[in-house]
Amino acid sequence: MPITVLLLSCLTAGAQEIISTKNTCMVLDAPEKEVPVILYYGVRLTAADAASLPASGAGSFAAYPSHNDSSESLEALSVRMPDGNLSADLRVSSVKKETWEGGEVLTVSCKDPLYPLEVDLKYKSYQDQDVISTWTEIRWNGAKKKPVVLTRFDSGCLPIRQGDVWVSSFGGSWAGEMPLFCQPLGPGVRSISNKDGVRNSQTAHAEVMISLDGKPQELYGRVIGAALCYSGNYDLRFETGDSRYESVHRFYAGIDPSNSNYTLMPGECFVTPELAFSWSSEGLSGVSRNFHRWGRRYKLAHGGEVNDILLNSWEGVYFDINEDGMHRMMKDIAEMGGELFVMDDGWFGDKYPRKDDHTSLGDWVVDRNKLPSGVEGLVAEARRNGIKFGIWIEPEMANTKSELYEAHPDWIINSPGREIVQGRGGTQVVLDLGNPEVQEHVFGVFDGIMTAWPGIAYIKWDANMSIPSQGSKYLKNQEHLYIEYHRGLEKVLDRIRAKYPDVAIQACASGGGRVNWGILPWFDEFWTSDNTDALQRVYIQWGTSYFFPAEAMAAHIGASPNHTTGREIPLKFRIDVAMSERLGLELQPSVMSQSERDRCKAAISDYKKIRDIVQLGDIYRIVSPYDGKGLATLLYATPSKDRAVFFWYKTEYFHNLLAPSSLLAGLDPDRNYRITELDPDGKALPFEGKVFSGRFLMENGLDIPAANSAPGPHRDFASHVLYLQAE
Ligand code: DGJ
Numbered sequence: 001m002p003i004t005v006l007l008l009s010c011l012t013a014g015a016q017e018i019i020s021t022k023n024t025c026m027v028l029d030a031p032e033k034e035v036p037v038i039l040y041y042g043v044r045l046t047a048a049d050a051a052s053l054p055a056s057g058a059g060s061f062a063a064y065p066s067h068n069d070s071s072e073s074l075e076a077l078s079v080r081m082p083d084g085n086l087s088a089d090l091r092v093s094s095v096k097k098e099t100w101e102g103g104e105v106l107t108v109s110c111k112d113p114l115y116p117l118e119v120d121l122k123y124k125s126y127q128d129q130d131v132i133s134t135w136t137e138i139r140w141n142g143a144k145k146k147p148v149v150l151t152r153f154d155s156g157c158l159p160i161r162q163g164d165v166w167v168s169s170f171g172g173s174w175a176g177e178m179p180l181f182c183q184p185l186g187p188g189v190r191s192i193s194n195k196d197g198v199r200n201s202q203t204a205h206a207e208v209m210i211s212l213d214g215k216p217q218e219l220y221g222r223v224i225g226a227a228l229c230y231s232g233n234y235d236l237r238f239e240t241g242d243s244r245y246e247s248v249h250r251f252y253a254g255i256d257p258s259n260s261n262y263t264l265m266p267g268e269c270f271v272t273p274e275l276a277f278s279w280s281s282e283g284l285s286g287v288s289r290n291f292h293r294w295g296r297r298y299k300l301a302h303g304g305e306v307n308d309i310l311l312n313s314w315e316g317v318y319f320d321i322n323e324d325g326m327h328r329m330m331k332d333i334a335e336m337g338g339e340l341f342v343m344d345d346g347w348f349g350d351k352y353p354r355k356d357d358h359t360s361l362g363d364w365v366v367d368r369n370k371l372p373s374g375v376e377g378l379v380a381e382a383r384r385n386g387i388k389f390g391i392w393i394e395p396e397m398a399n400t401k402s403e404l405y406e407a408h409p410d411w412i413i414n415s416p417g418r419e420i421v422q423g424r425g426g427t428q429v430v431l432d433l434g435n436p437e438v439q440e441h442v443f444g445v446f447d448g449i450m451t452a453w454p455g456i457a458y459i460k461w462d463a464n465m466s467i468p469s470q471g472s473k474y475l476k477n478q479e480h481l482y483i484e485y486h487r488g489l490e491k492v493l494d495r496i497r498a499k500y501p502d503v504a505i506q507a508c509a510s511g512g513g514r515v516n517w518g519i520l521p522w523f524d525e526f527w528t529s530d531n532t533d534a535l536q537r538v539y540i541q542w543g544t545s546y547f548f549p550a551e552a553m554a555a556h557i558g559a560s561p562n563h564t565t566g567r568e569i570p571l572k573f574r575i576d577v578a579m580s581e582r583l584g585l586e587l588q589p590s591v592m593s594q595s596e597r598d599r600c601k602a603a604i605s606d607y608k609k610i611r612d613i614v615q616l617g618d619i620y621r622i623v624s625p626y627d628g629k630g631l632a633t634l635l636y637a638t639p640s641k642d643r644a645v646f647f648w649y650k651t652e653y654f655h656n657l658l659a660p661s662s663l664l665a666g667l668d669p670d671r672n673y674r675i676t677e678l679d680p681d682g683k684a685l686p687f688e689g690k691v692f693s694g695r696f697l698m699e700n701g702l703d704i705p706a707a708n709s710a711p712g713p714h715r716d717f718a719s720h721v722l723y724l725q726a727e
Contacts, residue, residue, distance in 0.1 A: 016051065017095055019106045019123045020044055021130045024279040026123060027053060028063055030092045030108045036063040036121060038159055041132070041224070042279055059247035061159035063108065064121050064136060066090050074189065074239050076154035076252055077138070080261075081115055082146040088112055090119055102298070103127035116141035117148060121156070124274075129294035133229075133276040140264045150262040154254030155228060155275035162247055164214040167238060168284065170205035170543050175531035175564050177512035178205060178543030180626055182216050185249050187242035193235040193256050197467025197482055198396070198430060199513030206234045206516055207547045209284050210251070217283045218621045219665055225280075225287035227547055228253045229299075230273035230518035232486040233260065259470060261479045273518055284546065285665075289618045292549035296616065299517050300552055301497070301505065301524045306615045307551060307582045308388065308504070309604055310340035312460070315532065315556075315563055316588035319346035319356055321370050327381050332589035334385035336597060337604040341382055342390035342460055347371060351403050357425035361397045362404025364445050379455035390458025390504070395445040396489070397465060399427045404441075411438050413481070415471035423465035430467050433492070434484030435474035442492045450500055460527070463509040493522040506554065512540075515548060525552040525582055532558025532586050533565040534577040535717070538625050538632050538649050541581055550636070551615035555579075556586035557600065571596055572681050573649070573717040575603045579679070580634065580647045580721075582615060583607045599679075606678040610645045610723060613638055617645075620666035625651050633662055641668040641694070642726045645678075648704055650718040659706035664724075667694030673724040675702075685720065691727060 016039070017028045027040040027050045037060035039053045054060075066077040068089040079088045090110035098105045103125035110119045120137040134156035140148045165185045169192055170178045178201075192208065194200045206228040213221040228234050233256035240249045253275050264270055276294070280286030296303035311333035317325055321343065330341045349360030353367045366374050375391065382389035398405045398412060400422060405412070412429040414420050422428055431438045450456060472481050496505075507514045507523040511530035520526065526548075529540050537555065544553055555578040561568045578584070583604070589597060607614075617636035625632035630652040637644040646664055667673065674691045677684070687702055702722075707715035 017097075017106055017108070018045075018047070018050055019104055019125050019132060021103065021125045021127050021132060024130050024132065025050070026132050028106075028108065028123075029060060030063075030095050032093070033091050035090060036092050036108050036110065037061055038063045041158060041277065042222070043281060058161070059159075061248055061250065064090060064110075064119065064154075064157065073250055074237060074252060075152055076157045076254070077119065077136075077150070078152040079117065080149040080151055082142060082148060085115075088117055089114065093118075100124075115148070126294055126298065129278070129297060130280065130290045131276050131278045131294045133274045135274045136272045138264065138270045138272070140266055140268060142266045144266055147263045147265045150257075150264055150270065152254070152257050153262060153270060153272055154252050155272040156254075157250060157252040158224070158226070158277065159248035159250055160210060160224065161212070162240075162249060163212060165249055166211040166214065166216050168209040168211065168216050168546070170207065170546070172201055172203060172205060172512065174202070174510050174513070175529060176536070177201070177515070177529045177531075177540050178546075179539065180543045180546075185238055185240055187240045190238045191235055192237075193233070195233050195256060195258060196513075197233060197485065198463050199466060199509040200230070200232055200234065201515040202466075202510065202513040206230065206236060206253070206518075208236060209287060209546060211284070218285045218624060219283045221283050222281050223279070223284055223287045225278045225291055225547065226251065226253060227276045227291065227517050228273060229276060229516065230255060230486070231489065231514070231516060233258070233482050255483065259479060260482050262483060263477055263479070276517065285619060285621045288546055288621070291547045292619060295517060295520070295549055296551060299521050300549075301520075301522060303551065304616060306611050307525055308339040308458070309337070309583050309607065310342055310390070310458070311338055311585040311589070312342045312344055312556060314344035315558060315586045317346075319354065321346040321367075323371050323373060323377065326371070326378055328590055329588075330378075330382050330385050330387060332597075333585065334387045336585075336589070336601040337608070338387060338585065340388040340390055340458055342392065342458060343378065344392040344460065345394075345462070347375070347391070352399075352401050358427050359399050359401040359425075361394055361399045361428060362402040364393065364395070364448065375453045375456075379453050383455065388457035389455060390460060391449065391456055392460040392462060393445060393449065394462040394464060395442045396431055396433060396463050398429050398431055399425065400429060401427050405429070410473045411435065411441070413467055413469065413472060415469045416473075418469060418471070421468040423468065428465050430465050432472045432474055432485075433488030434472055434481060435488070439488045439492050443495050446496050447499065450503065456503065458504040458506070460506045460508055461523070463514060497522055512544065515544065517547070520552065523552075525554050528553050528555060528581070531564045532556055533562040533567050534558070534569050534574040535567060535651060536565060537577050538651055541577070542621065542625055542632065545619055545621065545634075549615070550581045550619070553581040554584055555581035556584040559587040570717050571599055572679060573719045575600065575679050576647065576719040576721050577649065579603065579607050579610070580614060583611075603679045606721075610643075610678065613643050613645050618666060622663065622665050625649070629660070630654070631660075635664055635666050637666040641666070641671065644673070644724040646722040646724065648720045648722070650706060650716070653707055653716045653718065657706075659704070661701040661703045663699070663701040664697040667698055667724070668726065669693065669695035669698060671726040673697065673726050676723045676725070678721040678723050697724075
């Protein structure tokens, strides 16, 4: 996103530089001709306190360690000079500070005294969201035809004071996204990386929380959050020396250089992706609130506007798309109060109709046997039902059984001379987005659909394969393949957004495989997981909410037994879990009983009352499902704290075990709140309709019956959604 520079002031190089937000600051020391260092990151300091940092005995650490640093640290930048020299030495040449509408940008410009290498270290503050981000701009001014090779080119690094420091990181796989892992930092190097090529939040996430006061806590303690905003392969590293002279742990993050050394030509500038930090003394949830506010304001397409309640056809019909079925689903979601219907995979293919996942990707023409009145007929039908219409595509991919592949076999990524590695369905391949012709094709897929059917309001953009084998027939330098893929993707997405600023786009990649702040600026939301099992969703959504707001997190009510886990879960629990994010449905309404449909209809109506609080409010995660209490609770409050919603999920039930009273959080202690249960199951809770002060609710809490009181075979899966209105 472009920076609007409102004022430019050049400062003389040297001494302390402070970049601040409302409550935080980062302090650097950048004297001319010296290696720039980071002295501090944390709560906002006065100028006098910042000046006393060196006297406090606090160590300093190179702001962007390069290979020539004398310390034993890892490097953020390493190079191979044209003459074979493997060292770079970055010395401050100038410092400048600019303001932009949301804060400041500090640029520390560095030069290598021996080689024509220049690196600008950028620090950008997002004043109101308490986020400070960093990236670098690496320039090579060498002689013609003599490039420098970048063998490591991190976005930035951060020293973290030694102490009882813990890291919360996230794994992830298909249907098991964002599981949380918490570990103390110990000596050695720990790396978190992704080499998928396409789905960069499969297997790991490029975000971490760093708790400075011991074991991570949701509501208390000093925490730093870090998110690398990049859609491709990355590598995050924590390094801790075992010498007692080391006063810091060191955190580095950037593009993964494996198989991706970058040859920088004379005159070229390599801009590394943004690495965003946030700091809070209000625990993990405090950092989450900052990232959510920042994401909604600066990163999400249409951030800050609530997203529609939808029915997606995938789990209802899978590939079995037909006109009557689509009409029926649209009628059903409209009757339940939904606002959008999305036709998923299975609608396209002429020579090779898409009956399963073996064929047709690339052939984005409507299958007239399935949809005789075409997509235009469906758009018109949606309009008749008073809802919007959306459609699924997977434009970066092809099947080897497709007209596209037959016409352009050279467009796919594959190692020269080797057998084609095929993914999903045994026939899927990835298109070479580094190739401008392929970029044109991918743009054309989107543009063609929007031009042919201008009534389309929503696109689900899927991507279900990794780059398995390095080989572009277009690129001269194969080491640039991963980076050029993502540059190509960004170019296409820029063009799409320039032409179609209003359409809503969902990022999907085998579920939540593309959940990263580097890709989301072109998207309105993401499909959190193909796993719609509400119990596992409590965990998936818990982890995902660490960095991503509910506005973007699609959570759909699935069928029971669940299609992924086979678990049977009462409808109330399924609804209550989906209501805590962007509510939708992922089932076949026509097989539901009338009472189930009525319940969904009532829940949708309830959700509309709280949607702005959930999607745009401040999150307070309170009891973690990972804490082994068999319980998970969280609350969203409006910024003014006049309304709130409290979600309470019993994740397991054992008879006659203690059920602790539930403390709320994030309320105004001096206001009184009336409590109303949403999606009730018939039996009123003891405090239904009663009024309590925020202080009482946060200090004493509520005693919530631990078992499910709804009629049914078991008492598992009790859940409650409480709406709080200040009086
Ligand atoms: C993977 C997605 O995660 C699903 O939601 C669905 O769209 C399928 N692809 C369709 O093939």
